[in-house]
Structure formats: structure tokens, C-alpha cells
Amino acid sequence: MDDVTNSLPEQMAYWDRGIFRAGLKISHLQLILAIEDHGQISAAAEALNISQPAASRMLGEVEAILRAPLCARVARGVELTQYGRALARRARTIFLELRETAREINELKTGSGGSVSLGSVTGPALNLAVPAVSQVSTAYPGIEINIQIENSNVLVRELLAARHDFVIGRIPDDIDPRQFNLIEIGEENVCLIVREGHPLLDQAVVTFSDLPGYDWVFQPPGTLLRRAVEDSFLSAGTPLPATIINTSSIILTVSIVQHTNAIAPVARDVADLIAGDASRAGAIRVLPTDFNIRIRPYSLITARGRALPPSAKLLYDLILKQSTA
Known part of the structure; x- marks a missing residue:
């Protein structure tokens, strides 16, 4: 037993060397991650800008190197096997370390204050991220901050x-x-926003039964805000709107609402920004309703096992402090 235990490091070193000597490449790892993200070899190939035959050939190469099946066919495409999932998990860690290495080297070369990449849903981006970013930029003028505003489905996958x-x-x-x-x-x-002069603004209070006759601008299907609104309709026993425009862009949402009788659900912080007295965003107004649309609380989210670099930790801590102020 002791002989076997003592030989484990040598065995692991052998397999590590064997995998890379056998030809495992960064492009192989990119392919596995693309397959995990898209669930189809054709979509993974398109994401990597290669042909489907080339992607299939690369997949075969990786399976030959690891001597294990990495994908299994399912009704709508493919999914990773337990071996594929293990490889994908390690691949994400590898790419993270490479990204952090490039970031650290660049910061050492340029003497900059570092960089941060933050994703946020719209409401807290306005009331939490913006004030924190202002503080960081003032205190550390060399820092570079990248912000993506999207729905949680997109953001968590980006994380x-x-x-x-x-x-x-x-x-x-x-x-x-x-x-x-x-x-x-x-x-x-x-809350629900409409244009100035919308017919529903003539009512003192708007109920669910007043809503189905109008077009709606929704976030894409499956997003949490979209589902919260749909659940509210169903709970009230009201038919869902017949005409729906799907977009995750708040700018496009506001533009459609400005020029039509469409209704759009948005975060209250967004509505306050575009429908305030000082706003010039096309006279957007908030509908007075007798109901609330509830969506579960939002959180600061990090990937487990992944430490934040100093620049990101600084912004993270400021946003956390801002949320408890």
C-alpha cells in the first residue's frame, strides 16, 4: 500500500507529461468550453470560427488523447460526459489563470492601477456600481473598469x-x-413604463385586466424579469399579451415605448432615471398600478475558488459597503 501511495506523484507527473506530449492544445480546450456553452458542435464551431468538420475532428483528437468519451448525443445536440465536464472545469481555470497572468504582466509593464471587469443587471448598476466606480476612479485614476449591463442569464455565464x-x-x-x-x-x-399621453394614464389606477390589449416590450424568454411579469399575469388570471417584442436593450426598449403604445416592465431605478422631472428621454411615464411585480433579490456573485485580484476586490468592497449604507 505504501509503495502505491508513494508512487502517486510519479504517476501524476507521467500523465501530465503524457497529455501534453500527446498533443493536447489550447484550441482543444476552447472547443470543449464552446461545446459546453452551446450544446451543439455546429454552434461551437461557429463560435470558434471554424468549420463543423474541423470541430468534429478536433473533438476526436481530444478523446483520443484522453482515451475517454467527452460528448454524448442528446435530443437537441450534444452534452458533455462526466469526463468532458471535468475537462471543461479545468479548462476554465486554465484560461482564467492565463487571463490573470496577462493582466498582471500588463500592469507591471504600464504601471497602471489595474483593471476590473464587472457585470450587472440594470438597477443596481445605477444605484450601486456607478457611485462605487466614481469613488475608485477618483482615488485610483490609473484603474481601468469595464462594465457590462445585461440580464442575469448572460452575466452568470460570462462569470x-x-x-x-x-x-x-x-x-x-x-x-x-x-x-x-x-x-x-x-x-x-x-414598474411599468409608457409614453407621455398613453391611454392608460387617463386612469387613476391601472389593473391587470387593463393590460393585455397593448403591445409589450419584454426581456428575452427565460430571463428572471420576464418570468416575474409572466407569473404575475398568470397569478392574476389575466391572459398574457398577444404581441411581444423581445430585447435586452434598455435603449431600444425606451425608444419603442416612446413611439408606440407599448408597455415595458423595468427596474424602478431605471424608471426614475428616464422618467424623472429632469429627464429628457422622450417623456416616459410610470403607470400607476394596484399590484406589485416581485423579483427575487440580487447578489454580489463571485466564482467559487477564484480569488479576486486587488483592483477587483477594491470595487467589490465599495459596492458591498454602498449596499449597506
Whole structure:
């Protein structure tokens, strides 16, 4: 038993050398991650800008190197086997380390204050991220801050892909929450916006029964805000709107609402910004309703096992402090 135990490091070193000597490449790891993200070899190939035959050939190469099946066919495409999932998990760590290495070297070369990549849903981006970014930029003028505003479905997947240091949002139902650390920091109130002069503004209070006859601008299907609105319709026993325009862009949402009788659900912080007395965003107004649309609280989310670099930790801590002020 002791002989076997003592030989484990040598065995592991042998397999490590064997994998790379056998030809495992960065492009192979990129392919596995693309397959995991897209669930289809054709879509993975398109994402990597290669042909489907080339992707299939690369997949065969990796399976030959590892001597294990990495994908299994399912009704709508392919999914990773337990071996494929293990490889994908390690690949994400490898790419994260490479990204952090490039970041650290660049900061050493330029003497800059570092860089941060943050993703956030719209409401807390306005009331938490913006004030924190202002503080960081003032105190550390050399810092570079990148912010993506999107729905949680997109942001959390970007976090898993190591394209963000942390995000402000919610864990989608179809993603394993054990992959994350999160601190709940606030709630996002939802309201309905329309254009100035909309027929429903003639009413003192708008009820669910008043809504189905109008076009709606929604976030894409499956997003948490979209589902919260749909659940509210169903709970009220009201038919869902017949005409729906799907977009994740708040700018496009506001533009459509400005020029039509469409109704759009948005975070209250967004509505306050575009429908305030000082706003010139096309005279957007908030509908007075007799109901509330509830969406679960948002959190500061980091990937489990992934330490924040100093620049990102600084912004993270300021946002956390801002949320408790």
C-alpha cells in the first residue's frame, strides 16, 4: 500500500507529461468550453470560427488523447460526459489563470492601477456600481473598469467563462449554484413604463385586466424579469399579451415605448432615471398600478475558488459597503 501511495506523484507527473506530449492544445480546450456553452458542435464551431468538420475532428483528437468519451448525443445536440465536464472545469481555470497572468504582466509593464471587469443587471448598476466606480476612479485614476449591463442569464455565464471578475445579479435556475459565492445585497422593484399621453394614464389606477390589449416590450424568454411579469399575469388570471417584442436593450426598449403604445416592465431605478422631472428621454411615464411585480433579490456573485485580484476586490468592497449604507 505504501509503495502505491508513494508512487502517486510519479504517476501524476507521467500523465501530465503524457497529455501534453500527446498533443493536447489550447484550441482543444476552447472547443470543449464552446461545446459546453452551446450544446451543439455546429454552434461551437461557429463560435470558434471554424468549420463543423474541423470541430468534429478536433473533438476526436481530444478523446483520443484522453482515451475517454467527452460528448454524448442528446435530443437537441450534444452534452458533455462526466469526463468532458471535468475537462471543461479545468479548462476554465486554465484560461482564467492565463487571463490573470496577462493582466498582471500588463500592469507591471504600464504601471497602471489595474483593471476590473464587472457585470450587472440594470438597477443596481445605477444605484450601486456607478457611485462605487466614481469613488475608485477618483482615488485610483490609473484603474481601468469595464462594465457590462445585461440580464442575469448572460452575466452568470460570462462569470463562469472568466470574462468578469464578479457580477451583480441572480443565479439562473438552470445553473448549479454551488459554483458560486454570493452575498445578497438588495431588491429590485419593478414598474411599468409608457409614453407621455398613453391611454392608460387617463386612469387613476391601472389593473391587470387593463393590460393585455397593448403591445409589450419584454426581456428575452427565460430571463428572471420576464418570468416575474409572466407569473404575475398568470397569478392574476389575466391572459398574457398577444404581441411581444423581445430585447435586452434598455435603449431600444425606451425608444419603442416612446413611439408606440407599448408597455415595458423595468427596474424602478431605471424608471426614475428616464422618467424623472429632469429627464429628457422622450417623456416616459410610470403607470400607476394596484399590484406589485416581485423579483427575487440580487447578489454580489463571485466564482467559487477564484480569488479576486486587488483592483477587483477594491470595487467589490465599495459596492458591498454602498449596499449597506
